[in-house]
Amino acid sequence: MSLPFDLRANPKPRSAADRRAILAEPGFGLYFTDHMSVATWTSADGWHDSAVVPYGPFQLDPATAVLHYAQEIFEGLKAYRHADGSVWLFRPEKNADRFARSATRLALPVLPEADFLGSIEALVSADAAWVPGGTEPGSPEPAAVTTGEQSLYLRPFMFASEAFLGVRAAHRVTYACIASPAGPYFAKGVHPITIWISTTYTRAAPGGTGAAKCGGNYAASLVAQAEAAEHGCDQVMFADAAEHAWLEELGGMNVYLVTRDNELITPELTGSILEGVTRDSILTLAREFGLTPVERRVGVQELLDGLGSGQVTELFACGTAAVITPIGVIKHEGGEVTVGSGETGETTAALRKNLLDVQYGRAEDTHGGLRRVL
Ligand SMILES: Cc1ncc(COP(=O)(O)O)c(C=O)c1O
Known part of the structure; x- marks a missing residue:
């Protein structure tokens, strides 16, 4: 059975005006959307506690294994808005597959493809207004003009979150996916x-x-x-x-x-x-x-x-x-x-x-x- 990624809505999302200002000039990796997907794995219970929650900091014990032994992996992919307003991913199954291979190499648990995709789709749905190029719900303003290279960058990652200093694969692991609006990579056009x-x-x-x-x-x-x-x-x-x-x-x-x-x-x-x-x-x-x-x-x-x-x-x-x-x-x-x-x-x-x-x-x-x- 796939993990559920139900939405626990952020009670304090950014205002539409703030979001518009960010989307007008997002840069790369500077701003984050209102939510993130999370799930926990333990050696005793496997994957559980999955949800889309308000974006916010993790609280980490100073002994958290990733801070010492770097047992960590990540992915990078984008959500693209098409001219008709629809939102798409491009070959996300390849990222799911690579995430699984990275996990195996780093002695982390594999997140099944359906859960990897589910976590991303639930986050993109929750933060749809952050995918560049859309119209603001209820706004009289027209949709932002896309240059054809704006997107919502998605960053799934997984790390050893057990507080333990022994050198071994962690028994507790945290998975999360965050999202960041991205402008054209080359603001002034493509140059060699x-x-x-x-x-x-x-x-x-x-x-x-x-x-x-x-x-x-x-x-x-x-x-x-x-x-x-x-x-x-x-x-x-x-x-x-x-x-x-x-x-x-x-x-x-x-x-x-x-x-x-x-x-x-x-x-x-x-x-x-x-x-x-x-x-x-x-x-x-x-x-x-x-x-x-x-x-x-x-x-x-x-x-x-x-x-x-x-x-x-x-x-x-x-x-x-x-x-x-x-x-x-x-x-x-x-x-x-x-x-x-x-x-x-x-x-x-x-x-x-x-x-x-x-x-x-x-x-x-x-x-x-x-x-x-x-
Ligand atoms: C070291 C390295 N090589 C290659 C790539 C290109 O991979 P992809 O086309 O999946 O983004 C990336 C980016 O993810 C990378 O970090």
């Missing part, structure tokens, strides 16, 4: 970013947690991101841990190369790369764009040589937050190289437009990825 290939730091090693979406991976990437910034770069690209010779991914995005012979290449999943939902959607779309999708090991030197010779024509990063981000310049210890003309490539732009058009209901959802919530 600059990437630093780090040979100092790695993100994940064979047998480690790279394929899981756990907080520790992101904590470990921050110093490398700072190194990238010191070199004037926007993002860091990680190579493999053993040889520093094979491309893996960015701190929060997967990577793709487009070649002169119309191959669309992405590093194969080795266990240390996060299996991105966007990465997978692009693999599926490739043939519709006359591209041959290829998953294989890609050498750092092969990339640099390919950019030099013109064999690699475009390079882009992809993930839920920024969809598809063109990469214009690669910097590394040995120098720097421009990708093509340094501008957004044609294939990159076309794939980006298609994904967004499907997510926002402007193009046919030929692969059946959309799931209606409202």
Whole structure:
């Protein structure tokens, strides 16, 4: 039986005027809606105490295990409003599946797919007015105009909430999903970013947690991101841990190369790369764009040589937050190289437009990825 996520309504929701002001300029990850979904797991009773409750702080004992041993996982997906006012998720089953795999890797309990989806749909229903692009109920004002890139970002997460300092899997775990309105990732339009290939730091090693979406991976990437910034770069690209010779991914995005012979290449999943939902959607779309999708090991030197010779024509990063981000310049210890003309490539732009058009209901959802919530 699925967990019930009944609404315990927030007695003090934000005023419609406050919400409108936030939705006019939400930024990313700054504001949160009036509610959150929660559930508790204990080794004795399994999953229970599920509900949609007023958004608010957790009270944590200082000995709470997650604060010491980082037994924690999370997900990221979006709710999109279509022109007719309806609200949709895009391939949320993939997030449920990855959440389950992350849980298994971090010795956390699996939240069944139906409960993962139920928690999200109940939260989006409770906070429907927070999905950008809607009309305010009872308001004489017209619906906010969407730029086609505003959404309600959803952040399901789970952590060891048992107060116990022994190093073992917690016997008490808290699950929650919070929601945050998000503006277009690129407020001034899409511009190619600059990437630093780090040979100092790695993100994940064979047998480690790279394929899981756990907080520790992101904590470990921050110093490398700072190194990238010191070199004037926007993002860091990680190579493999053993040889520093094979491309893996960015701190929060997967990577793709487009070649002169119309191959669309992405590093194969080795266990240390996060299996991105966007990465997978692009693999599926490739043939519709006359591209041959290829998953294989890609050498750092092969990339640099390919950019030099013109064999690699475009390079882009992809993930839920920024969809598809063109990469214009690669910097590394040995120098720097421009990708093509340094501008957004044609294939990159076309794939980006298609994904967004499907997510926002402007193009046919030929692969059946959309799931209606409202
Ligand atoms: C390390 C990492 N790689 C790749 C991705 C892209 O995954 P997705 O397309 O599912 O957002 C993300 C974002 O979730 C990430 O954090």
